[in-house]
Amino acid sequence: MDTQSSASFEGSYRAMMTGVFVGIVDAVICCIYNVVFRSSRHYFSSTLLNISYIIFGMLFVFFLIGLVFMLLHRLTGKADLIFVLLFCAGTILAVSAIRSGHFSPDPVEDISLRGEYTGVTIISGILATIGIPLLHRSHKFELYVV
Numbered sequence: 001m002d003t004q005s006s007a008s009f010e011g012s013y014r015a016m017m018t019g020v021f022v023g024i025v026d027a028v029i030c031c032i033y034n035v036v037f038r039s040s041r042h043y044f045s046s047t048l049l050n051i052s053y054i055i056f057g058m059l060f061v062f063f064l065i066g067l068v069f070m071l072l073h074r075l076t077g078k079a080d081l082i083f084v085l086l087f088c089a090g091t092i093l094a095v096s097a098i099r100s101g102h103f104s105p106d107p108v109e110d111i112s113l114r115g116e117y118t119g120v121t122i123i124s125g126i127l128a129t130i131g132i133p134l135l136h137r138s139h140k141f142e143l144y145v146v
Contacts, residue, residue, distance in 0.1 A: 012070050015136060019066020020059065021145060022131040027058040029127070030120050037119060041112045048103060049116060058124065065128050069136065080133040091125025 031054055065087075072079035095118055103113040135141045 012074075014142060015070035015073060015132075016063065016066040017145075018132055018136045018141070019062045019064075019069060021141075022127050022135065023059045023062025023065075025131070026062060026124050026127045027055045029123055030054045030058060033119050033123060034116065037116050042108065048113065049120065054120070061124070062128065065132065069132050080137075083133055084129055087125060087129040091121065091129065094121050094125070 031051055034049070034051060034054060068086075069079070069083055072083050076082055098114060098117045098121060101114070102110055103117070104110040135145075
């Protein structure tokens with residue numbers, strides 16, 4: 001491989017692996033949030049959002065977010081700024097959609113599900129918006145983790 005394609009591969013690999021690492025951290029934090037949130041509420045259905053959805057879904061979503069970050073780095077010079085603005089706006093739109101949505105015919109369960117979804121979305125949005133660009137630029141992260 002020549003040096004340009006080697007550097008391109010390393011940057012792509014680092015962006016995707018940063019997304020996967022942040023996804024693992026996000027899944028752990030969201031699982032803890034899920035357990036604490038559900039233990040403080042009355043029983044409600046876990047068919048829409050349960051631990052397995054959080055674990056596997058977050059890993060897949062953050063892998064895709066890593067791909068978006070990689071594409072932005074390849075296409076633009078200000079990828080970090082564009083990424084932060086894009087995912088900050090996406091998180092705000094997702095939270096506003098969740099707050100106006102209805103997930104259950106039972107009003108108590110609907111409020112609880114909205115609270116749980118809002119918390120998971122905010123946690124994921126903050127970690128994607130801040131964590132991926134921050135860790136992608138970190139030399140220690142590259143040295144010890146990636």
